[in-house]
Amino acid sequence: MDYISLDLEWNQAYPEQLEAVQKRLGTRLRGEVIQIGAVKLDGNMKIVGSYSVIVRPRFFRHINRHVARLTGITQDMIDLGQPLTEASERFRRWCGEDYAFLTWGPDDIPMLEDNFRAQGLDASWLHRVYDLQKIYNRQTDGSHKQRSLEFVMEQFGLPQNLPAHDALNDAFFTALVAQKLNVPAGVAEYDKTVDLSDGVLLSDVSGDADVGAAGYRTPFEAVHDAAIAEPTCPLCGGALEFLERTVHMKGQKYLRMMNCPTHGKLLLDLRVSRNLNDTFRVRRTIRVLDEETENKVRARLAEEAVSGRPRRRRRRPRAEFRENAAATENEGGNQNE
Ligand SMILES: [Zn+2]
Structure with a gap:
């Protein structure tokens, strides 16, 4: 089985617009994905591929100033991005047949699911999701703290020589942290405990x-x-x-x-x-x-x-x-x- 470390950047709507779009769509869409970044690790935790795409938003089309400043993603970039319908299909093919997602924190996959739902896309393949933050907590100090990726990278002595808040870089950083943990054991334990x-x-x-x-x-x-x-x-x-x-x-x-x-x-x-x-x-x-x-x-x-x-x-x-x-x-x- 491959592991896919995933990170997203999403555009935030301004409050009035958010409420109008949510009511119109009848979904709790909170933001729109503008970048998907992913790094693939094989069963031996070796990095074997990467994926990055800029997505053109459909409902919140104007980039939020704060998001632009944080991510460096500009209005021009998203205007030229792929529609989610295409980007999701390509990403799905890139993921392959046998994979599990690793994310840092619990937010990314629900956001992607909400985006898929808002556009009537199949989200059933976003299964097998593991929050690496939880695996990290269990395998280190056993706390329930939400440590930032930066904190953990520093702890493991991993160099942060790429800008953060780029979905691909953050997915890459997540993959590096995954290599420092026992992911197969973490995943097995996760499967065992998740229901109870x-x-x-x-x-x-x-x-x-x-x-x-x-x-x-x-x-x-x-x-x-x-x-x-x-x-x-x-x-x-x-x-x-x-x-x-x-x-x-x-x-x-x-x-x-x-x-x-x-x-x-x-x-x-x-x-x-x-x-x-x-x-x-x-x-x-x-x-x-x-x-x-x-x-x-x-x-x-x-x-x-x-x-x-x-x-x-x-x-x-x-x-x-x-x-x-x-x-x-x-x-x-x-x-x-
Ligand atoms: Zn009973």
Whole structure:
């Protein structure tokens, strides 16, 4: 298997334009890719090829001043760039058949997927993605810090003799760092842990209007949809017993403790966010309930019992939910049933 270290540069829209384009497309496109840089390593971590292309943006056609200054990519360059439809097809052919992507940090592949989606392109081949930053953390100090590529290169004594913020150079730097790590071992460990990280047994999203589903009209509706809020055990499919009522933690996060007679205590975690068309989606996670979390949830339940109502009612709703303050209030009332 080959490893492809990937880096992107993307153009940022100005806020008014961003909102207009997102609403028109019905996707959460945050920026438009203007350069794809990639370096291919073979199974022995030897560099065997590189790829770089300047892409002509379709929605955010004027280069953002800040982006131009940072990357050195000019308006003329992107005007002469390849459309993404072509660039993506060529890049796909260059990637080959058997490959995995290595990126520094988690942002690049989702950005590329959003760009593909906005133009109706197939993104299914952007699979097998490994965040090298995580592999680096596991194989060095075990921290969860987000180290910059520059920091890590200096640590490994790698010369930074090319300008940064060029997608190809950054992909090359990422490849050099990959050579200093045990990538095959990191990837194997990643595959093993990715599904059960933090004891997660199930994770899904409902009501995501941005990808075509029907959204919920209110956060209340999202959190109280029986199809979501009354799950069966992800391990055995058996009925779950609810231990307490749902508690509202900070932000739009709701937790409920449950018990499976066979598998023990589980936690239902619901997080609501707003879709572009002002409906709501909810991300649901079910995981094994640890003692620390149980204590936190119980403390919160006790707090609500003492005050007679959820504390958050006295707090200002976060800006993005402010318009929906009325719906949030209703939810609060319901929790005291
Ligand atoms: Zn069970």
